[in-house]
Amino acid sequence: MNEHKDIHATNLPPLGGAGGRLVILGAGESGVGAAYLAQQKGFDVFVSDMGVIADKYKSQLQQWGIRFEEQQHTESEILNATEVVKSPGIPEKAPLVKKLREQGTPVISEIEFAGRYTDAKMICITGSNGKTTTTSLTYHILQKAGLNVGLAGNIGKSFAYQVATEQYDYYVLEISSFMLDDMYEFKADIAVLLNITPDHLDRYDYKMENYVASKFRIAQNQTPADYFIYCADDPETIKGMESRSFNGQQLPFSIIKKEQPGAYLDQENNIIIQTNQQQETFIMSINELALQGKHNIHNSMASGIVSKVLELRNQTIRESMGDFKNIEHRLEQVGKISGINFINDSKATNVNSTWFALESMPKGVILILGGVDKGNDYSMLNDLVKQKVKAIVCLGKDNQRIHDAFTGMVSEIIDTKSAQEAVYVSYHLAKKGDTVLLSPACASFDLFKNYEERGDQFKKAVMDL
Incomplete structure (x- = not known):
């Protein structure tokens, strides 16, 4: 069944509009958001999905007058793109992606595309485990501190759609390895790497080093004014750092050894966080944390370091870490x-x-x-x-x-x-x-x-x- 719709709405830019021709592969939350932002920026936009597009997204595309197709990829509509935004779920080995790469068409992620159109500070969190919890907790603390902050990436509303419709000063982004693979110029002002354990190896030729390399892209393009926050207790992270150099200021966290500057656990089971000498040290007993369990001490430390880097009040951080409600479907x-x-x-x-x-x-x-x-x-x-x-x-x-x-x-x-x-x-x-x-x-x-x-x-x- 061909559901390909040609919609000629009055608000569509002329073909090859101000931004060129942008094709979006995948009409989920991120793809439809990217289509909206691209249209706002004067691109000629076409959305293509190999599956059936959910009614919610279909009606949005129709409402905005954006051309789309479902249950097929029409190559003549796609291979002439100036640039392609690809859903993180589409693997690199998909024949269409291979063709685009071979002909030199840039294939990027929604985060890479939307990042061009905002000056907000980017707090980006990745890791094999704990990233949704840590992203949600960090967002909760920043919101409670009164910052004008958005939540996006692998969680919440599309980043691109928020860039098109909101004026946030900060974004907390949960970033998966699949997103990182298609990010090139984008920079995290604060990058958090929680841990690296074998996951999605089917997408990385079953080679752990490929997956590790993907995770470390979180710190690419950073300058000495930026921060790289990582877990000093995670063997794969430490091993991966040995062969790489980092421009951002490094802030480790550990429940095993004393890390200063950074975060550690003292003998009384208090989390101690200090990011620079001028600041008041943050101290909180792990018994007061809303998130219990050893792995959640790491997650809370990472969020706490982000909060201290942003110079939030200790009282706000303590309250937020104590009253946070964990996300659905996670313990x-x-x-x-x-x-x-x-x-x-x-x-x-x-x-x-x-x-x-x-x-x-x-x-x-x-x-x-x-x-x-x-x-x-x-x-x-x-x-x-x-x-x-x-x-x-x-x-x-x-x-x-x-x-x-x-x-x-x-x-x-x-x-x-x-x-x-x-x-x-x-x-x-x-x-x-x-x-x-x-x-x-x-x-x-x-x-x-x-x-x-x-x-x-x-x-x-x-x-x-």
Whole structure:
């Protein structure tokens, strides 16, 4: 079915308008936002999506008079672009992307494109795990401090759309490795690298060094006036730094050793943050943090360093770190039924995220795992599974690798094909005082649209028990 629509609206610039011809591949939140900004800047815009465009985005494109197509890529419409903005979900090996690269057409991310049209200060956060939590917490602190700040990237509304419609002084951006791959001139005023653990290796030729290189692009183009904040406890980060040079001022954080300037944990379990000698030192007990668990001390430290660099008041930072509500689908308490605790950690789409989740659990876990396996190495979970997990419930179409990894370690491994079935089976395996933890370590696309839908169906199934 060809849903290609030619719309000749009065507000469209002439072909090859002031900015040239911009083609956008992918009509999701970021693509449609980029189309709007491009139109405002006088580009001739065309949007193309290989899938079906969601009604919400389709009606926006129609309303703005932007030409688009769905369920196909018409090469004659795309290969003549001056520049292409690509959705982070489209891999480099897609035939159309290869053709564009071969003919020398610049292919960039929405962040790269929108960054040209704003003078706001950019606070950019990346990492294999914890980036959504840290981005949300940082935004919460800045907002509470009264700064004029936007939230975008992998989270919230499209960055490009906000650049077109708002006048923020600061942006807190959650940046994935896929976005970083298509960023060239863009610069983070404050760059945060939380950690690097194997993830998405299918997109990086199964080479860890390629993925590491992608993550370090967060610090590219920085000057001595900028800041690079990183975790001194993360082995891959430290190893990656040895062969690279950084122009930004380095501020490490650690729960193992004293880092000054930077952040560390003292012997009384207080977070200590100092970014320069002139400032008052920030001190806060980890018991007062809204986010509990070892990995969240790192996340809170990173947000705290950003806040100190921006010279926010200690009182504001302390209050914000104490009253922050964590994001949905990340170690989210769903409820207790018959004394069994249900936790939704659907956002755990890699093994390391699941490790962090298990690490913060008591014993007696029924663990729901599975989905689209991205070349996972489950062995890092072995010790925690032996210590804490009673049974594993698989939620996916193909669970063979989970069976191979954990058979003999737990009393039962059971396959299920829906969130409802997984919850029902888990409930009957658990007893009072146990925890049913959905922390899949895999992407969700085999049975669900995305991790949000997986988490929502899990929560509904718990409520229906």
